[in-house]
Amino acid sequence: MVGVPLVLDMIFIWGPTIVSGLISLTNWNGIGSPFDAEFLGLKNYESLFTAYPFFWPALTHNIVWLAWLMLIATPIGMFLAVLLDREIRGTHFYQTIFYLPVVLSLAVIGIIWKLQYAPEQGFINNALGRTSNENLIDWLGNPDLNIWAALIATSWRHVGYIMVLYLAGLKAFDPALREAAKVDGASERQTFFRVVFPVMMPINVVIVVITTIEALRAFDIAYIINRGKNGLELLSTLITNNAISESNRLGFGSAIAVVLLVISIGPIIAFLVRMLRNSET
Amino acid sequence: MSAAIGTAVAPAVAVRRRRIRPRRVLLYGFLTSMAIVWLFPLAWAFYTSLRPFSDTQANGYISAPSVLNLDNFIDAWGRGNFETHYFNTLIITVPAVIVTLVLASMVAFAVSRFTWRFNLLVLLIFTAGNLLPPQVIIVPLFKLYTALKGIPEPLSDNDLLYNQFFGIFLINMVFQLGFCIFVLSNYMKTLSKELVEAALVDGAGVLRIWGAVIMPLTRPALAALATLEFTFIYNDFFWALILLKDGNRRPITSALNNLQGQFFTDINVLAAGALLAAIPTILVFLVLQKQFISGLSLGSTKG
Numbered sequence: 001m002v003g004v005p006l007v008l009d010m011i012f013i014w015g016p017t018i019v020s021g022l023i024s025l026t027n028w029n030g031i032g033s034p035f036d037a038e039f040l041g042l043k044n045y046e047s048l049f050t051a052y053p054f055f056w057p058a059l060t061h062n063i064v065w066l067a068w069l070m071l072i073a074t075p076i077g078m079f080l081a082v083l084l085d086r087e088i089r090g091t092h093f094y095q096t097i098f099y100l101p102v103v104l105s106l107a108v109i110g111i112i113w114k115l116q117y118a119p120e121q122g123f124i125n126n127a128l129g130r131t132s133n134e135n136l137i138d139w140l141g142n143p144d145l146n147i148w149a150a151l152i153a154t155s156w157r158h159v160g161y162i163m164v165l166y167l168a169g170l171k172a173f174d175p176a177l178r179e180a181a182k183v184d185g186a187s188e189r190q191t192f193f194r195v196v197f198p199v200m201m202p203i204n205v206v207i208v209v210i211t212t213i214e215a216l217r218a219f220d221i222a223y224i225i226n227r228g229k230n231g232l233e234l235l236s237t238l239i240t241n242n243a244i245s246e247s248n249r250l251g252f253g254s255a256i257a258v259v260l261l262v263i264s265i266g267p268i269i270a271f272l273v274r275m276l277r278n279s280e281t
Numbered sequence: 282m283s284a285a286i287g288t289a290v291a292p293a294v295a296v297r298r299r300r301i302r303p304r305r306v307l308l309y310g311f312l313t314s315m316a317i318v319w320l321f322p323l324a325w326a327f328y329t330s331l332r333p334f335s336d337t338q339a340n341g342y343i344s345a346p347s348v349l350n351l352d353n354f355i356d357a358w359g360r361g362n363f364e365t366h367y368f369n370t371l372i373i374t375v376p377a378v379i380v381t382l383v384l385a386s387m388v389a390f391a392v393s394r395f396t397w398r399f400n401l402l403v404l405l406i407f408t409a410g411n412l413l414p415p416q417v418i419i420v421p422l423f424k425l426y427t428a429l430k431g432i433p434e435p436l437s438d439n440d441l442l443y444n445q446f447f448g449i450f451l452i453n454m455v456f457q458l459g460f461c462i463f464v465l466s467n468y469m470k471t472l473s474k475e476l477v478e479a480a481l482v483d484g485a486g487v488l489r490i491w492g493a494v495i496m497p498l499t500r501p502a503l504a505a506l507a508t509l510e511f512t513f514i515y516n517d518f519f520w521a522l523i524l525l526k527d528g529n530r531r532p533i534t535s536a537l538n539n540l541q542g543q544f545f546t547d548i549n550v551l552a553a554g555a556l557l558a559a560i561p562t563i564l565v566f567l568v569l570q571k572q573f574i575s576g577l578s579l580g581s582t583k584g
Contacts, residue, residue: 001387001487002403005458012455013410016421023420030424064490083312096570097316100323103566103573104559105516107537111555112326114541121548123325126342156322161577168578212479217414220518224538234541236416243420254420261417268412272405 017261024254037251042254055256058233061085062146062263065154065234066215073155074211081153082192084163085170095167102160110224113153114140150221150232158214162207169203170196205274214266216260235260330354330552331564337549343547353553358557361554362529370515371531372446378510378555385461390495392462393469394477406467411459415519422452426524444526452524453514461506464579468502469495505576508569510564533558 019034024044074246078097083090101109101110116123117139124139125131139149173196181191197204219236222228228237235256243253297520329342331349340347344413357363392400405479426443442448476498521535528539537558544551566573 001491002391005388005455005462006403006406008451008455009407009410009458012416012422012425012452013413014406016418016425019421020417034421034424050387062496080312080315083308088308088312094312094316094370095437096567098572099570100566101319103512103516103562104578105518105534105537107516107518107534108555108559111537111541111551112322112559115326115329115552116322118548119341121337122341156319160319164574164577168574171578213412213414217416218414219414223518223522224541234412239416239419240523244423250424257417257420260385260414264414264417268409269579271412272409275404275408276401 020254020257020261021173023251026249029248030250031207031248034250040251044252048252048255048259050095052252054114054233054238058235058238059259061232061234062215064147065151065218066212067217068151069155069158069211070208073151073158074162074207076155077159078166078207080159081163081166081170082196085167087118098160098163100165101157104157106154106157106220107224109157111223113149113156114225117149133136140225141230143230146225146231150225154218154221158211161214162211164211165207166203169200173199199252202274202278205270209271209274213264216267223272235263306320326334326552326556326564329549330556332549334547334549353550354557357540357544357550357554357557360543360550361536361557363533363554363557365529366531366533366536369530369536370534373449373453373521373532374511374514377514378507380450380455381454381461381510382506385458385506386465386496386499387491388458388462389465389469390491393466394474394495404462407459407462409459411456411463415456419519419523423523435487443524444530446530448524449517449521449532452520453517456520457510457513461510464506464576465499465502468499468579472498500581501575505572507580508565508572509576511565513574515562 023034025040025042026034026037027040027044027111028034084095084098087092091158104112115120119125119136119138119141120131122139125136128137130136133196138145140146177199178191179197180194186194217236218234219240222232222234222237223240226232228241239253239260240254242249242256312481328346329337330353331351332346333348333350333352336346337344338350388403392404423443425450427441427542429442430440432440432442432447436447437445439445442451475492477490480494485493515532516534517532518535518538522531522538525531525535528536531539537555540554541551544554
């Protein structure tokens with residue numbers, strides 16, 4: 001009953017994860033067995049950190065991505081959840097609207113936002129009157145701007161996602177605690193920050209973990225905009241561009257994968273620890 | 282339970298509502314303007330898709346329409362080969378959702394009911410696997426797909442997993458197992474232990490208990506997960522992009538990557554194409570909103 005799924009999980013997920021680590025120590029180009037390739041030690045990592053021009057920009061973009069989601073998109077989602085958790089007329093109507101982007105694929109979202117950002121045909125430049133050649137703003141082509149454009153598009157979905165999760169947590173919140181705080185004369189803001197937020201700590205942890213994982217997984221939107229190049233490099237797009245699309249630098253691509261894996265381990269462990277703690281009680 | 286909360290809080294709020302009117306107005310004003318901002322990109326895509334290219338060229342994109350019709354949708358459907366891509370999506374997504382749920386509920390049953398030594402470890406392995414960024418495993422996985430031979434005929438026409446519906450089905454299924462096992466095992470923990478024990482006493486086998494007792498009891502969670510997994514797998518972009526070679530085998534979501542190149546010059550048709558790809562998930566969401574949301578909630582609150 002458990003055997004078949006477990007074997008599949010090992011072959012297709014954990015096997016490749018380990019092999020990634022091994023390949024990253026070789027110069028394997030995809031031909032023949034990876035075990036026959038030349039062993040390079042940490043050379044791939046060395047050239048990744050010192051010589052490869054896209055590594056640090058990509059890492060920076062992932063960090064910017066994470067910071068944006070954590071400091072802007074996630075708090076907006078939580079804020080909407082708090083507002084919609086009250087007795088509000090039409091709360092389901094508002095919820096449906098904010099959830100709606102969550103069901104769309106990031107590929108669709110990328111295209112829908114292209115209709116906003118397109119230099120001559122997009123809504124934003126038309127609204128600003130900047131569609132002629134001398135003054136148009138190239139939102140997706142300008143490497144200083146496109147990451148912010150992508151982040152806004154991503155947030156359109158992320159906010160709703162966080163809102164759903166946080167609302168579920170708030171629904172399970174014991175209303176007696178809130179009543180008690182009110183009786184004690186706490187304002188709504190005090191009630192939230194001093195009572196609700198601390199009690200919701202387990203959910204807050206999940207929200208932080210999910211936000212971090214989303215930031216590390218970011219790929220689809222950058223890829224659909226410009227294949228993750230020219231200002232939109234992310235660790236995830238570097239892996240695919242190095243190892244699959246253009247070149248056959250599988251060892252080198254795997255080294256980037258290992259860096260991404262190492263960064264991901266933190267939030268994954270945080271999630272698992274919480275899961276373990278829950279199953280003990 | 283939420284209904285009980287609602288009735289308990291309602292009187293208190295009703296009293297307060299009269300006292301802080303201006304804040305209420307502010308609240309509704311804020312929510313309504315946010316809602317408008319949120320709907321705008323989708324509404325704009327819809328509006329653009331209904332206007333012929335000649336109309337937007339003549340009058341500009343921000344203008345009242347002289348003509349509205351579905352020509353762009355027809356155009357996108359034909360040039361984008363939507364029939365093929367929808368079919369590809371169907372043939373991957375439906376089996377993947379079903380098989381994922383069946384296998385996940387077996388594992389979850391075993392993990393939550395039988396306290397054998399490694400049950401927590403199994404749960405950890407699956408859940409952690411689901412949290413990995415897919416790009417971490419793509420290099421060896423790609424090689425595995427192109428090198429592993431002997432996949433039999435109905436599942437593969439080239440002996441490999443690469444460039445096959447079966448391969449995409451498989452990786453989606455394996456990858457999603459983690460999330461489903463996690464949610465279902467949490468759900469099953471809340472079911473009463475006596476039912477299973479009674480069935481065991483009656484001499485029912487484990488498989489029988491799973492099929493006759495557990496599956497019916499977990500139906501609400503399964504329905505929620507089915508809705509959620511349908512959208513997850515439908516929306517998969519990455520696996521199908523990398524692990525399929527032929528453009529005409531791509532399911533609709535990853536086919537969008539080629540479509541946008543093809544419709545590059547005509548953004549109105551691109552809008553229609555993106556909406557065509559979005560419509561199935563929007564419909565599922567509007568019809569099964571409750572399932573969708575409770576699926577997401579099950580994954581976060583009870584964990």
